[in-house]
Amino acid sequence: MAERRGESVVARTLADYAYQRIRSDIVSGALPAGSKLRLEALSQQYDVGMSPLREALARLAGDALVVVEGQRGFWVASLSLADLDDVTHVRGLIETEALQRSIERGGPDWEREVERSFEELSEAEARLSREGETAVPLWEDANRRFHEALVSACDSPWLKRLRHLLYQQSERYRRISLITSGPNRCVHEEHRAIHDAAVKRQTLKACRLTEEHLQRTAVQVRAALEAAESARGTTG
Template sequence: MLTPTNAAHLLSSRTMAATLEDLVRRDIITGSLLPGSKLRVKELGERYGAGAIPLREALSRLCATGFVVAVDQKGFRVADISLEELVDITETRQDIERLAIVRAIRRRDTQWEGNVLSAHHQLQRLSVYEPQESNRLNPEWEVAHNRFHTVLIAGCQSERLTHFAMLLRDQTARYRHLSATAPHAHDRNLANEHDAIVHAVLSHDVELASSLLVEHFGRTTKLVAAALEVRLSKVT
């Protein structure tokens, strides 16, 4: 029988697992937990000050989203990264968000357009890179960037489209961090890219907005490819 005490304990364990899921995902995205590295529950417990049960639940959840891989049911490791995976993720995201932005513009209203302007304004006020570490993305910019792209397609009014877009956006996040280390990464003018997308959206130019969004994602993939080439050259 599920007693009030047991129910409270179960709820507490699930809440902790959700918190740990966010923490581990963040450390995978930022590269604090390296691709392919083993995720030992004992070491993670010391790192996050957590017990084995909620940690295992958190890691199991991350397996479902592709950030973590279960190893023969004996343990876990961080999922590897590869150019092939990134291309697959990017092309799928391009298809989904192209459809979403087209629907959003066609179903537009003043509230959505105002939200786009607000998210864009907040994003443009922030520096892309950390002031003291030019090859690391600014965490505040990352939050604002994620919100901008979320708001941009929210007008499509489709829970399924926005859900799949969110999953893919999470998957590309750690690749975006890697793109910051690519040669000529700072030559890219992200502010101008975002400006152009917003202008096309507010002009209700469906074709231009969707093509600019697709190109925007494609440029990140090219930068990551360059960064991966540099990494591989150092290994060999």
């Protein structure tokens, strides 16, 4: 019995490992949107067995990062302009509701966490400016922690769960254009403005700034997607 429990723990650990690796490669684009996920190739690439691999892919399907088509197998979820617009709109609704509740309920611990995560994000943004693409993973982690800190005092588990799912979808799109900010955009100042409004308990302002922040990112991503589509049409 102890041996079976040990095997179960190992299987879960391998499934978690496969989940994290494949998720990272989907978000970064290393596994392209719309591509078929062939189990044998993935098993070799990530050095995991079929059972933990299938478990990992099932979890990714639950995150809407992978699509399952009956007996035909698994695919990386596609990206599109229509989906970008939908994700951005719904995330704005969820994010601002969670932020409003968090600001209303957050105490000193919440404020300290928002301050700390903003400082980390500021450092990561400075590195991204200096180093470019090599600093993207560090920036993504810091960006995620900052936005999570802002909503951490929200009292609705479902709101936070839905927000997490939408954040993952937004992350895929954001990676497409992360390095190419528009000429009139300073993401650091957008984050600073959101931070300042939140800690000053200016709820409506913080929510408006957050929604504008998401919309600006969507505009930037849309331009990158349209440019990529145009380039494919030129070379096709």
